[in-house]
Amino acid sequence: MNEIIYLIYLLAFIIGSIVGLLFSYKQHGEPFIYNKIDVLVLIIAILAWIILINSDILSSILSPIITISIGLFFIAFVLGMRPGYGRYETIIGITISIAIYGVKYFLL
Amino acid sequence: MVFLKVYFALNDNMNLMADIIINVLISFLFGSILLGFHRKVMARIQLRPGPPIIQHFLHSLKFFFKETTFPKTSSMPFYISIVCILCAIWIAAVIIAPVLKGSLLLIFAIYAVYKIVEHNAGSSSGSPYGKMSCIRAVFSAASELPLFAVIFIVYLQVGSMNISDIITYQSIHGPLILKLPLVAIVLFVLILSKSPYSPFGITKGKDIVSGYETEHFGLLRGYIMLSESISWYIFSWIFLTIFFGDLSILLYVVGMLAIAFLTGLINATTPILNPNHSVMSQISIALIGIVGSLLLMFVF
Numbered sequence: 589m590n591e592i593i594y595l596i597y598l599l600a601f602i603i604g605s606i607v608g609l610l611f612s613y614k615q616h617g618e619p620f621i622y623n624k625i626d627v628l629v630l631i632i633a634i635l636a637w638i639i640l641i642n643s644d645i646l647s648s649i650l651s652p653i654i655t656i657s658i659g660l661f662f663i664a665f666v667l668g669m670r671p672g673y674g675r676y677e678t679i680i681g682i683t684i685s686i687a688i689y690g691v692k693y694f695l696l
Numbered sequence: 697m698v699f700l701k702v703y704f705a706l707n708d709n710m711n712l713m714a715d716i717i718i719n720v721l722i723s724f725l726f727g728s729i730l731l732g733f734h735r736k737v738m739a740r741i742q743l744r745p746g747p748p749i750i751q752h753f754l755h756s757l758k759f760f761f762k763e764t765t766f767p768k769t770s771s772m773p774f775y776i777s778i779v780c781i782l783c784a785i786w787i788a789a790v791i792i793a794p795v796l797k798g799s800l801l802l803i804f805a806i807y808a809v810y811k812i813v814e815h816n817a818g819s820s821s822g823s824p825y826g827k828m829s830c831i832r833a834v835f836s837a838a839s840e841l842p843l844f845a846v847i848f849i850v851y852l853q854v855g856s857m858n859i860s861d862i863i864t865y866q867s868i869h870g871p872l873i874l875k876l877p878l879v880a881i882v883l884f885v886l887i888l889s890k891s892p893y894s895p896f897g898i899t900k901g902k903d904i905v906s907g908y909e910t911e912h913f914g915l916l917r918g919y920i921m922l923s924e925s926i927s928w929y930i931f932s933w934i935f936l937t938i939f940f941g942d943l944s945i946l947l948y949v950v951g952m953l954a955i956a957f958l959t960g961l962i963n964a965t966t967p968i969l970n971p972n973h974s975v976m977s978q979i980s981i982a983l984i985g986i987v988g989s990l991l992l993m994f995v996f
Contacts, residue, residue: 591718594945598725605750671745 597660604661605668611671625663625676629666633674633681636662639684648659713797719794720787720926723933727925728753730932730956734891735829737960756921761906764914769822779916780819785809786926792810793930793937797860800847803934807844810927811837814899816959817920818908828906832898835971839896839978843886846982849989850938859937866941873939882940884955885978887931891959895966896974903968932956 615626633670638645640659643652666674732749739746765773781910789806811833818830851857853876854865866872873880887897900907910918932952936943943951969977 590945591715591722595718595722595725598722598729602725602729602750605748606754608752609748668748668750671748673978 596653596657600657600661601664605666607661607664608668608674609670611665612673616670616673625680626673629669629674630677630680631665633660633677634684636660636666637678637681637685638688641689645692698858715795716787716791719790723790723794723926723929724756724922725753725925726952727927727929728756728921729770730952731892731925731928733953734956734960734963737957738893738964741961741964751926755917756925756932759914759918759921762914762918764916767822767911770911771820771822774820776916778812778813778820779912779919782810782813782923783818783919785813786923786930788925789930793859794933797863798858798935800850800857800859800862800938803930804847808837808841811840814908817912818899821908821909821911823911825906825910826908828904829899829910832901832904832971833908835975836896836898837979839975839982840886840889842982843882843889843978844988846882846925846937846986847877849879849986849993852990852993859934862938863942871940874900876939876989876992878985878988880935881936882982884958885981887935887955888962889974889978890927890931893962893963893968895963895969896957896978897968898974900973901968928956 636659639655640663643655643659646655663678663681666677669676729749729752732752735751736746736749766772769943785806789803792802792806814833815830815837816835818826818828820826830849847857849870853872854862856862856865861874864944869875885896888894892900900909904910909917909920929952932955933948934954936948936951940947940951
């Protein structure tokens with residue numbers, strides 16, 4: 589049973605990476621540009637990392653398997669973008685979600 | 697009653713088959729992500745953006761849809777069957793290690809067969825690069841097999857070569873890495889020697905193009921890449937299970953990523969050694985590891 593869950597997570601991650609790669613090549617056909625943050629991608633990254641690290645928040649509504657799979661799909665979507673894109677968004681997403689986890693763990 | 701027994705026996709077999717298929721899929725998918733991550737780490741150290749981490753996976757898929765051509769110089773039945781054997785032995789390794797948690801001795805046997813497959817894949821292609829790789833495979837077998845032979849020390853410590861017994865031992869006595877650190881280093885060097893662009897990777901050194909893989913195209917190359925992904929996953933899994941015990945999924949993922957990161961870091965900063973230096977370095981590491989571990993176990 590554990591292995592099937594593991595496989596679902598892996599597939600979510602791989603499909604997310606492929607979709608992210610296709611999406612970013614469609615969005616950015618130009619030569620590589622540094623230091624620009626895409627707001628849409630940033631929102632996706634923040635939500636995805638919050639869903640993954642704090643999956644217990646939504647446990648009353650959705651099963652953790654579904655929330656973690658959705659989280660992994662969108663994390664991979666941002667991480668798997670064209671090389672060089674999505675890095676800052678990922679770092680901001682991780683930082684915010686860890687901060688929320690820390691607040692939840694120490695204060696609640 | 698007989699029908700019920702047959703039903704339960706069939707049910708067990710079906711469960712085992714499902715378990716094998718799922719584990720093979722996981723090892724291929726996750727192995728290819730790990731190899732992609734390894735490549736990314738190397739690229740970042742060399743100040744390049746590098747390909748996406750699913751590149752190895754996409755490459756493997758690509759070869760399954762490309763035209764397969766056969767060199768005129770190849771020894772035909774052998775040229776194809778050796779790839780099938782390569783695939784079969786790593787699928788067997790998945791069955792022995794993560795599915796059944798069987799004997800390390802069988803993994804050792806699979807590794808020995810793998811060296812023979814490396815040797816024969818090179819010779820069957822008829823390419824001079826393949827033949828050079830074939831000779832180097834024999835060379836490297838002389839140094840890599842003693843590295844894997846350190847599982848004997850694990851046997852001396854645990855009293856069994858079964859992975860399930862090693863896991864049980866560690867759940868009682870703590871992780872083996874604390875008791876046998878030198879053996880862990882030696883096995884890590886074996887993993888390092890199997891990583892892409894390894895300083896010890898003489899069979900696939902860029903001086904001989906892609907070594908024994910040079911003349912394998914299309915579908916055959918796809919199967920070789922599939923086997924490489926599975927073998928990388930299995931090596932990482934064995935290392936973590938032998939030295940850290942039965943871990944949670946998250947810890948396995950973190951551990952495997954750490955192994956891929958470390959090997960990528962070493963490979964990006966180290967030149968590929970020439971065959972003589974590679975063999976002597978590995979034999980020296982194996983000797984220090986084996987003798988040192990025996991001294992730690994029986995003298996200190």
